[in-house]
Amino acid sequence: MKRLTLTFALLACFGFAQAASHEHEMKHDMSGHDMLGMHTAMHQGMGIVKAVKPGKVQIAHEPIPSLEWPSMTMWFSVKDMPHDIKAGDKVHFEMMQGNKKQWMIEKIEKK
Numbered sequence: 001m002k003r004l005t006l007t008f009a010l011l012a013c014f015g016f017a018q019a020a021s022h023e024h025e026m027k028h029d030m031s032g033h034d035m036l037g038m039h040t041a042m043h044q045g046m047g048i049v050k051a052v053k054p055g056k057v058q059i060a061h062e063p064i065p066s067l068e069w070p071s072m073t074m075w076f077s078v079k080d081m082p083h084d085i086k087a088g089d090k091v092h093f094e095m096m097q098g099n100k101k102q103w104m105i106e107k108i109e110k111k
């Protein structure tokens, strides 16, 4: 019986992982899905916008403990760039690594 439960748990995890890999095609709000977050490796950061280009933003971000990143300035791809984001804005963002290893901001908002 224990073994059966484990199998179900693994299947459930696999299902979530699959859902995560297609997340960029989905529009629904992922926040609050704690279990899903575990599998998608979504990371949160805060920082100051340094520059904006179509589909990209340069952010001087604070340390990101979940990635063991120190603070630094770097470019990110942005899935849906809000029109009101500009250099000098303090922002909160959520990102995940895409299948080409690039960091994609899934959500960005002014603070």
Ligand SMILES: [Cu+2]
Pocket: 061, 069, 071, 072, 073, 074
């Ligand atoms: Cu960085």
